[in-house]
Amino acid sequence: MLLNLRRAIIVSLIFFVLLGLAYPLLVTGIGQAFLGDKANGSLTEHGSTLIGQEWSGPQWFHGRADGFDPTATGGSNLGPRSKELLGTYKERIAALEKQGTTPTQDLVSASGSGVDPDISPDAAYAQAATVAKARGLSVGQVRALIASHVSGPQFGFLGAPHINVLQLNEALAELT
Structure with missing residues (x-):
């Protein structure tokens, strides 16, 4: 049982790092690099x-x-x-x-x-x-x-x- 619990915690941590940190950072980086103006709301001085x-x-x-x-x-x-x-x-x-x-x-x-x-x-x-x-x-x-x-x-x-x-x-x- 402890073996299964340890595996579940490790898989959860891996997916947390991949999907909770790495993927959002990657998508944000791509958005900023290629579509920075749109990603930031296309703001000008007046709106x-x-x-x-x-x-x-x-x-x-x-x-x-x-x-x-x-x-x-x-x-x-x-x-x-x-x-x-x-x-x-x-x-x-x-x-x-x-x-x-x-x-x-x-x-x-x-x-x-x-x-x-x-x-x-x-x-x-x-x-x-x-x-x-x-x-x-x-x-x-x-x-x-x-x-x-x-x-x-x-x-x-x-x-x-x-x-x-x-x-x-x-x-x-x-x-x-």
Whole structure:
């Protein structure tokens, strides 16, 4: 019986060292070596490029119409015939038109996660005139800035072109 107990303790210690120490350290090391930016949360001075932030005022580009509450991630489960969803969309469209922005799907609808950091190039270009006016820039300058921040589909074929709103706003702050 003591022999079996000793074997069990030795096997437990070996697996503790391998799976509890060596493996996590190896995976962390690989993550830091090859994907350090993502492994550390892709943090910048103003937040994470992986999580959408809320921007207030017409001088900034705005992300999807989520409210960016990371504790409330997930869809609303409102269907396409929902009167509540239609009312929400109408409110968002009115607010965008009031500030002089042409509503696009990205700016009116919410993402599935509620914290999507990206918008389509169309959504950014729709905000160009509003941002340019608020910052005293030419629309051409703002459109050129947008064009320089368009990222293509992942691996060249997965998804659609997109723009990270945080990175675009940080570049906008440097421009002015």
